Structure formats: C-alpha cells, structure tokens
Amino acid sequence: MTSRIPFYFLISLLVIAGVALSQYRHDVYGVPWTPGEERALWELEARIEFDAIGDPVKISMAAPETQQGFTLIDESTSSPGYGVALIDTDKGRRAEWSIRQATGKQILYYKTQMLVDDQASYRVIPPKGDPIAVSLDNPQQTAATALLTQARNLSADNLTFTREIIKQFNDKQNQNASLLLNNLSREDAIISLLSLEGIHARLVGGLQLEDGRRRQSINLLVELWDGQNWQLFDPQTGIEGKPEDVLIWNQQSHSLLDVVGGRNSNISFSIIAQDITPQQATREKVLADDLLNFSIHSLPVEEQAMFKTIMLVPIGALVVVFLRIIVGLKTSGTFMPVLIAVAFVQxxxxxGILGFLLIVGTGLIIRSYLSNLNLLLVARISAVIITVIMIISVFTVVAFKIGLVEGLSITFFPMIILSWTIERMSILWEEEGAKEVLVQGGGSLLTAVLVYLAMTNDIVRHLTFNFVGMQLIILALILMLGNYTGYRLSELRRFKPLAED
Known part of the structure; x- marks a missing residue:
C-alpha cells in the first residue's frame, strides 16, 4: 500500500507556504485582513518665499525620507523657470532649485505624500567618529560642569542623562541653566552639554501633523544615539519617543533651508490628511519601494481588474469540489457552473439566472430539431454554437428595445460552454429522460448560484486578490477533499432504511 506521508507532507507544505506568504503581505505591506479598512495619507506642501536680488539663485531644502511610521510615496515640485533636482547627499536628501538670474519676490513649492505605515522600511545611519565638544567661555564652562555633574548623579544611562539635562533647563530657578540660555537657545544648549559628555546628539526638525493646517513651521527636536538607534526627545517637555503625529522633516541635523542669491527667506508648511483604500496604499508602496514588481498591484489597473476575477475561480472550484465529492450534487459538466457563476458576477x-434559463431552454428546443437531421457531431456542435450566438443577439436586442438595460449584460455568458451544455443535456434527455436533465440542470444552476455567492462575498474577494498565498491554501483544501473516499451526504438517503433496521 502506498504511503500517504508524502501526500500529507505536501498538504502541510502548501498550507504553511500560503499562511507565510499572506502573513508577509500583512506585516511588510500593511495589507489588512478584512476589507473596508482605510489607510491615512498625509499630503504636505512646503512653501518657500524669498526676495531675489538679481544674481544667480540656488535654493537647497531638506527633503523628508521614509522613516519610522511613515513611507514616502510621492514628491513633486512647482517652480516655473527653475531647474529642479532631488538628490541624496551625505547629509540626507535635499531638493535643489537653481536659476541663472531672478529678481523680486519668488515663491517655490515642494509637495510630498507620506503614507502612515507601521511596517515602514527605513535605514538607521549611526554617527561617525567621536562627538565634537563645543567651546565655552569660563562662566559658561563652569555652569555646564555643574549641570553635567548633577545630571550624571541622577541618571543611569544616556537616555536618563538627557532627560535630567532637559529637566534642569525647565527649572526656572536653576541659575546655571539660565546662564547658558543667555547666549544659547535651549536646543543648542542641550546639544552642547551632551557633546561635552561624549554623547552623539543632533537637532532634527519635526512637523506636527494636523489636518487642514496652513503656514505651519518646523519644531526643533533632539535626537541622541543610544548605541543602536536614534532616540527622540522634546527639548521643551523632556518627553522621550516620537509621537505618532510628528513627521521628521530634516533627519540628519543638516540645515532646513539654504538660499544663495536671495534674502528674507522663509519656509512654511501646509498639511492635508486623506484616507485611501488598502489596495491604493499597497500599490503606491510597491511602486515607491520598487519591490515585488511581480505583484498583481504592479500591473496596470485594467489588468488588475481582470485578475481580480481570475483569482476568484479557485474559490468556485473549491465549492464545486465540495458539492460533488462531499454532498454528491450532480452537475452538467464538471466546472461549467464556475464559468456560469463568473457570468453571473457580470x-x-x-x-443571469433568467438569461441562462432562456438560452438553454431555447437551445434545447432547436437542438431537438437538429437531432432529426442526423448531422455529424462537429457539424451539430457548430450549428448549436451559431444558434446560441443568435439567441443571445436576439435577446439582447429585445431587452434593449423594451428598456431592460440589465439584459444587455447577457453577452457575458460563455457561448462555447453553453453550446456544450445544450448538447450534453440533449443527449442526456435522449438516453436518461427529462428527469435526469432536470436533476443535472438544476444541480448546475444551484452550484452556479452558490459559487456566485462565494465569489461576491467582500471578504473572499479581498483575501483572494490581496493575498496570493490564499491560492496555495485553497489548493491544499482541494487536494484534501480529493482524498475523501467516504459516503456522500446525498447517499445517506439510500441507506436510511438500513439505519432504521
């Protein structure tokens, strides 16, 4: 007897692979398990204003990158007459504008879209070399030493040390902190003290995300290196960690805006929030990352719509296998109900039911006449095909004339399959009688309706289209059903008298 171990191993492998692929899609690309969920997308616009003085102009602005909690989806600029380039430098990404000569008031725009994404893939760049200690005069150095000593005694590591430093600057009674703040901003003073302690720290610009905000400015935040990651601190409150509603605009401590050939420069930000579907979010993220180009989401929209229907066919096959093997339902043709159900979807x-009954019923009447002509099989089938086309054409025209727009969609029925169905039912009528035709025809129609209900279920459509691994799980289920050798449910009726005895 052949061992079933390889078969069960194959089933297990298919299920594990299907679940793993689906989980990967959920974790990496953020595709939700259920339909109807929406993803937040922030659209941010930077407005740069300055007065040109008639010389060559070069503008350099820090550009945001994919970071913790956000994936960069798209970016564009609006700057008539200017040359524009988005470049990667050793200090991060920057947008640069240039023009040979400009005079008067100038306004430039930079727009970016950031997708809220818990699975955002971003790079962490560690600091290089040792921190550069700042030079302070004697009174400032004395005050800094006192602040460092107190923070060192009350802390256990770099994070708690930074927290204690910020607390001291928030204490208005602390004379040492007040002395440093006379000549330095709060952010620069914190960075200076951390550098004196040998801690890598930098200033970054954070943008508070609020829907509908205009003319918003950047807030300076403090980041320090803990040996593995950059940790963010609010220099005003001392709160550690990056809030979900804060986007880091310039990440690597480089200047936010540099203007050459102009004066009175200013930059402000406008913010709009919008919700997009998971399909849009996934498609945009795939295109942005340039990954998984073999994904269905990387195809044009027209082809995606086609595959959305194709990916439902295995669900129909699973329903047919269950009804035929487990229930014992008879159908005219094995997978003809699946194709009819696809037509029902359209x-x-x-x-669809009315169209199916009209076409098959009329076709059987015409086929009964053709059987009297004693034609060969190929010629008879060809005649049936032409007849089906004519029937569909007549029904479509009649539906249009009487104002039934829904009747126009009857052309979606598979003509070849319908022709073979009519031929099979006609032969079955001659050999088995009308009862068997009704049994198989009714079974086919019932199966098509159940397949249609499965195919049009929102959760099923969402899972089959967004998670390719589901196809492997469906394949495993079909193989398991194909291994069933027990009684069908319809056969229990036959053995009911035995059970009663």
Whole structure:
C-alpha cells in the first residue's frame, strides 16, 4: 500500500507556504485582513518665499525620507523657470532649485505624500567618529560642569542623562541653566552639554501633523544615539519617543533651508490628511519601494481588474469540489457552473439566472430539431454554437428595445460552454429522460448560484486578490477533499432504511 506521508507532507507544505506568504503581505505591506479598512495619507506642501536680488539663485531644502511610521510615496515640485533636482547627499536628501538670474519676490513649492505605515522600511545611519565638544567661555564652562555633574548623579544611562539635562533647563530657578540660555537657545544648549559628555546628539526638525493646517513651521527636536538607534526627545517637555503625529522633516541635523542669491527667506508648511483604500496604499508602496514588481498591484489597473476575477475561480472550484465529492450534487459538466457563476458576477444574479434559463431552454428546443437531421457531431456542435450566438443577439436586442438595460449584460455568458451544455443535456434527455436533465440542470444552476455567492462575498474577494498565498491554501483544501473516499451526504438517503433496521 502506498504511503500517504508524502501526500500529507505536501498538504502541510502548501498550507504553511500560503499562511507565510499572506502573513508577509500583512506585516511588510500593511495589507489588512478584512476589507473596508482605510489607510491615512498625509499630503504636505512646503512653501518657500524669498526676495531675489538679481544674481544667480540656488535654493537647497531638506527633503523628508521614509522613516519610522511613515513611507514616502510621492514628491513633486512647482517652480516655473527653475531647474529642479532631488538628490541624496551625505547629509540626507535635499531638493535643489537653481536659476541663472531672478529678481523680486519668488515663491517655490515642494509637495510630498507620506503614507502612515507601521511596517515602514527605513535605514538607521549611526554617527561617525567621536562627538565634537563645543567651546565655552569660563562662566559658561563652569555652569555646564555643574549641570553635567548633577545630571550624571541622577541618571543611569544616556537616555536618563538627557532627560535630567532637559529637566534642569525647565527649572526656572536653576541659575546655571539660565546662564547658558543667555547666549544659547535651549536646543543648542542641550546639544552642547551632551557633546561635552561624549554623547552623539543632533537637532532634527519635526512637523506636527494636523489636518487642514496652513503656514505651519518646523519644531526643533533632539535626537541622541543610544548605541543602536536614534532616540527622540522634546527639548521643551523632556518627553522621550516620537509621537505618532510628528513627521521628521530634516533627519540628519543638516540645515532646513539654504538660499544663495536671495534674502528674507522663509519656509512654511501646509498639511492635508486623506484616507485611501488598502489596495491604493499597497500599490503606491510597491511602486515607491520598487519591490515585488511581480505583484498583481504592479500591473496596470485594467489588468488588475481582470485578475481580480481570475483569482476568484479557485474559490468556485473549491465549492464545486465540495458539492460533488462531499454532498454528491450532480452537475452538467464538471466546472461549467464556475464559468456560469463568473457570468453571473457580470450580469447580476437574477438577470443571469433568467438569461441562462432562456438560452438553454431555447437551445434545447432547436437542438431537438437538429437531432432529426442526423448531422455529424462537429457539424451539430457548430450549428448549436451559431444558434446560441443568435439567441443571445436576439435577446439582447429585445431587452434593449423594451428598456431592460440589465439584459444587455447577457453577452457575458460563455457561448462555447453553453453550446456544450445544450448538447450534453440533449443527449442526456435522449438516453436518461427529462428527469435526469432536470436533476443535472438544476444541480448546475444551484452550484452556479452558490459559487456566485462565494465569489461576491467582500471578504473572499479581498483575501483572494490581496493575498496570493490564499491560492496555495485553497489548493491544499482541494487536494484534501480529493482524498475523501467516504459516503456522500446525498447517499445517506439510500441507506436510511438500513439505519432504521
């Protein structure tokens, strides 16, 4: 007897692979398990204003990158007459504008889209070399030493040390902190003390995300290196960690805006929030990352719509296998109900059922006449195909004339399959009688309706289209059903008298 171990191993492998692929899609690309969820997308616009003095102009602005909690989706600029370049430098990404000569008031725009993404893939760049200690005069150095000593005694590591430094600057009674703040901003003073302690720290610009905000400015935040990651601190409150509603605009401590050939420069930000579907978010993220180009989401929209229907066919096959093997339902043809159900998806259920009954019923009447002509099989099938086309054409025209727009979709029915169905039912009528035709025809129609209900379920459509691994799980289920050798449910009726005895 052949061992079933390889078979069960294959089933397990398919299920594990399907679950792993689906989990990967969920974790890496943030595709939700259920339909109807929405993803937040922030659209940010930077407005740069300055007065040109008639000389060559060069503008350099820090540009945001993919970071913790956000994935960069798209970016664009609006600057008539200027040359524009988005470049990567050793100090991060920057947008640069240039023009040979400009005079008067100038306004430039930079727009970016950031997707809220818990699975954002970003790089962490560690600091190089040792921190550069700042030079302070004697009174400032004395005050700095006192602040460092107190913070050192009350802390256990770099994070708690930074927290204690910020607390001291928030204490208005602390004379040493007040002395440093006479000549330095709060942010620069904190960075200076951390550098004296040998801690890598830098200033970054954070943008508070609020829908509908205009003319918003950048807030300076403090980042320090803990040996593995950059940790963010609010220099005003001492709160550690990056809030979900804060986007880091210039990440690597470089200047936010540099203007050459102009004066009175200013930069402000406008923010709009919008919600997009998971399909849009996934498609945009795939295009932004240039990854998984073999994904269905990387195809044009027209092809995606086609695959959305194709990916439902395995669900129909699973329903047919279950009904035929477990339930024992008879159908005319093995997978003809699946194709009819696909047509129902296009025509809607009620219109599809009526169209199916009209076409098959009329076709059987015409086929009964053709059987009297004693034609060969190929010629008879060809005649049936032409007849089906004519029937569909007549029904479509009649529906249009009487104002039934839904009847126009009857053309989605697979003509070749319908022709073979009519031929099979006609032969079955001659050999088995009308009862068997009704049994198999009714079974086919019932199966098509159940397949249609499965195919039009929102959760099923969402899972099959967004998680390719589901196809492997469906394949495993079909293989398991194909291994069933027990009684069908319909056969229990036959053995009911035995059970009663």
């Amino acid at each position: 025509t809607q259920l009620l219109t």
